[in-house]
Amino acid sequence: MKLKLFAREDGRYGVRNRIAVIPTVACVNHLAEQIAAGVEIADAYTHPYGCDQLGFDRELSFHCLERMGSHPNVGAVLVVGLGCEEIDAEELEQAIRQHRTRTSSMIMQQTGGTTFCVEKGIEICKQFAAQLAKDERVETEISHLTIGVECGGSDFSSGIASNPAVGVFTEKLCAAGGKVVFGETTELMGAENLLRPLCQRQETYEFIVQSIQKMEQTALDLKVDLRGTQPSPGNIAGGLSTIEEKSLGGICKIGSAPIVDAVPFGGAATKAGVTFVDTPGNDLACSLGLSAAGAQIILFTTGRGTPMGFAAAPVLKLTANGTIYERMKENFDLDLSGILTGDLSVDQAGQQIFEMVCKTAEGAESAAETLGHREFSLYRISPVLT
Amino acid sequence: MKRAILLSAKDTVATALQAVLAGENVEVADRQNRICDRLTARSPIPQGHKIALREMAAGEKIIKYGQVIGQSSDPIHRGDWVHTHNMESLRGRGDLV
Numbered sequence: 373m374k375l376k377l378f379a380r381e382d383g384r385y386g387v388r389n390r391i392a393v394i395p396t397v398a399c400v401n402h403l404a405e406q407i408a409a410g411v412e413i414a415d416a417y418t419h420p421y422g423c424d425q426l427g428f429d430r431e432l433s434f435h436c437l438e439r440m441g442s443h444p445n446v447g448a449v450l451v452v453g454l455g456c457e458e459i460d461a462e463e464l465e466q467a468i469r470q471h472r473t474r475t476s477s478m479i480m481q482q483t484g485g486t487t488f489c490v491e492k493g494i495e496i497c498k499q500f501a502a503q504l505a506k507d508e509r510v511e512t513e514i515s516h517l518t519i520g521v522e523c524g525g526s527d528f529s530s531g532i533a534s535n536p537a538v539g540v541f542t543e544k545l546c547a548a549g550g551k552v553v554f555g556e557t558t559e560l561m562g563a564e565n566l567l568r569p570l571c572q573r574q575e576t577y578e579f580i581v582q583s584i585q586k587m588e589q590t591a592l593d594l595k596v597d598l599r600g601t602q603p604s605p606g607n608i609a610g611g612l613s614t615i616e617e618k619s620l621g622g623i624c625k626i627g628s629a630p631i632v633d634a635v636p637f638g639g640a641a642t643k644a645g646v647t648f649v650d651t652p653g654n655d656l657a658c659s660l661g662l663s664a665a666g667a668q669i670i671l672f673t674t675g676r677g678t679p680m681g682f683a684a685a686p687v688l689k690l691t692a693n694g695t696i697y698e699r700m701k702e703n704f705d706l707d708l709s710g711i712l713t714g715d716l717s718v719d720q721a722g723q724q725i726f727e728m729v730c731k732t733a734e735g736a737e738s739a740a741e742t743l744g745h746r747e748f749s750l751y752r753i754s755p756v757l758t
Numbered sequence: 759m760k761r762a763i764l765l766s767a768k769d770t771v772a773t774a775l776q777a778v779l780a781g782e783n784v785e786v787a788d789r790q791n792r793i794c795d796r797l798t799a800r801s802p803i804p805q806g807h808k809i810a811l812r813e814m815a816a817g818e819k820i821i822k823y824g825q826v827i828g829q830s831s832d833p834i835h836r837g838d839w840v841h842t843h844n845m846e847s848l849r850g851r852g853d854l855v
Contacts, residue, residue, distance in 0.1 A: 527806055528773055528805075528806030528807070529806065531823070532763060532765065532773060561849045561850060562825070562826070562827065562848075562849055563825070565825060566825065588849060588850050591850035591851075591852040592850070592851075592852040592855050593852065594852050595852045595853060595855055596852045596853055597847070597850070597851055597852065597853040597854075598847065598849065598850025598851070598852070599842070599846075599847055599850075602850065608841075608842060610806055611773065611804065611805075611806035611807040611808065611841075613808070613827070613828060613840070613841050613842050613845050613847075614827050614828040614845065614846070614847035614848075614849070615847055615849055615850055616825070616826060616827045616828055616847060616848065616849055617822060617827040617828070620822065620823040620825050620827065621823070675806075712775055714791065
C-alpha cells in the first residue's frame with residue numbers, strides 16, 4: 373500500500389512539513405513563541421530546561437532537541453539560544469544540519485533585544501516557509517510509517533475497547549511492514565506475563581522488565597504506595613483499582629504484534645514491528661520519547677478525555693467512553709463507544725483507525741492540530757545542581 | 759437487564775457496562791456476547807467498575823484479563839462492588855517496605 377509523504381534528506385519520510393523553532397533554554401521561550409506565532413507553519417518547542425544541566429541529563433536534553441530538529445515531520449529549523457546556557461545553539465544547529473539542510477540559529481546575546489530578535493526570527497522562518505511551500509509529497513510505501521501508541525486519562529473503557537482496537541491497528545501496520553512504538557514503562561507493571569510471548573528475543577524482554585523494575589524501585593525507595601499516581605485519581609474514578617489492572621488494559625494497544633526491539637529514552641525504532649521505548653507514563657514525556665524514536669503520528673486513547681497534542685507529530689484522540697465523547701467532541705478524532713454498545717466490532721474499529729492514520733499521514737488535520745494543541749516538553753532525569 | 763463484561767473465563771470479576779443499583783440483577787456476557795452468568799448486585803456499582811463473581815476471603819488474588827490485578831484486602835461476597843476500598847495492588851508498594 374502506498375501513501376503520499378514528504379521525503380527527507382536522510383531517507384526518512386514526514387507526514388507534515390513544518391518549521392520547528394527550538395529554544396535551547398527556557399530564558400528564550402517567549403522569543404520562540406513570538407516567532408512561531410508570526411509564521412503559520414511554525415511551532416515553538418518551548419521547555420523549562422537547557423540550563424543547570426550536567427552530564428547525562430544535559431546530553432539527553434541535547435539529544436532530544438536534536439531528534440526534534442531532525443524529526444521527519446520537520447522541514448526547517450530555527451534554533452534560538454540566549455548565549456550563556458550549556459546547550460549551545462550553534463552546536464545544536466550543527467548536529468541537526470547532519471540531517472537537514474534548512475537550518476538556522478540565532479543567539480540573543482549576540483543579536484539584540486526581544487523585539488529585534490523576534491522580527492529577525494520571523495524573517496528567517498518566512499524564508500523557510502516560502503521554500504517549504506514548494507515541496508511536494510511523493511508516493512512511497514506505507515512501511516515508512518512509524519506510529520506511536522499511547523494512552524492517557526485511562527478508564528475502564530480503554531482496556532476493554534479502545535486499546536484492543538488500537539491493537540488491531542498495530543497488527544495491521546506491522547503486517548504491512550510498518551513500525552509501531554510504545555512506552556509508558558510504569559504502566560507495564562503487572563503485564564509482564566503478556567509481554568514475554570510477544571518479545572522475539574530474550575534480551576528485549578529482559579530490557580523491558582529491567583525498565584519496569586527501575587520505575588517500581590523508585591516507589592519502593594520513596595516508601596510510598598504507587599496508587600495515587602498509578603493509577604491516578606481520574607483512573608480510579610474511572611474504575612481502575614490498581615496499576616496491574618491499568619497495565620493489563622494498556623498493553624492491549626500492541627495486540628499480538630511482535631516486539632522486535634527495546635530502546636532507552638531518546639533511542640530510535642529501526643526495525644519493522646513493535647519497538648518498546650523506556651518512557652514515563654506522563655503523557656508529554658511519553659510523546660517526546662515516541663516522537664524521538666521516529667513516530668510521525670501518535671494514536672492516543674483516553675477514557676477520561678484529554679486535549680493534548682504534540683509539536684512534532686499529529687496526535688489522534690480515540691475514546692470508547694460515549695459520555696466523554698459527547699462532552700468533549702471537538703477534541704476527538706474517533707468515537708469507539710460502539711464497541712461497548714455492541715454496534716461496532718473491535719476488528720471494524722481497528723480498520724477505522726487504520727484508515728484514519730492513512731488520511732492523517734497524507735495531510736488530514738487531527739482534532740488537536742485544528743484546535744492549536746501543539747504542546748512540547750523535555751524529560752529531565754536528574755536533580756537541579758545549581 | 760444491566761450488563762457486565764467478562765474478559766477471560768478465568769476472571770473473578772466482571773466490568774459493569776452501566777451503573778448498577780444495589781439489588782439489581784446483572785447479566786454477565788463474554789467478549790463474544792455469550793451470557794455466562796447472572797447475579798444480583800449487593801452494592802451500587804458505578805459504570806465501568808467491577809462486580810465480584812464469587813466469594814473471596816481477604817488476601818485472595820483477583821483476576822481480570824486472565825491475570826492477577828491485585829488482591830482482596832477484606833472478604834468480598836459475590837455481587838459486591840470491587841474497588842480500592844476492598845482490594846489492593848501487589849506492585850509498587852513502597853508503603854509496605
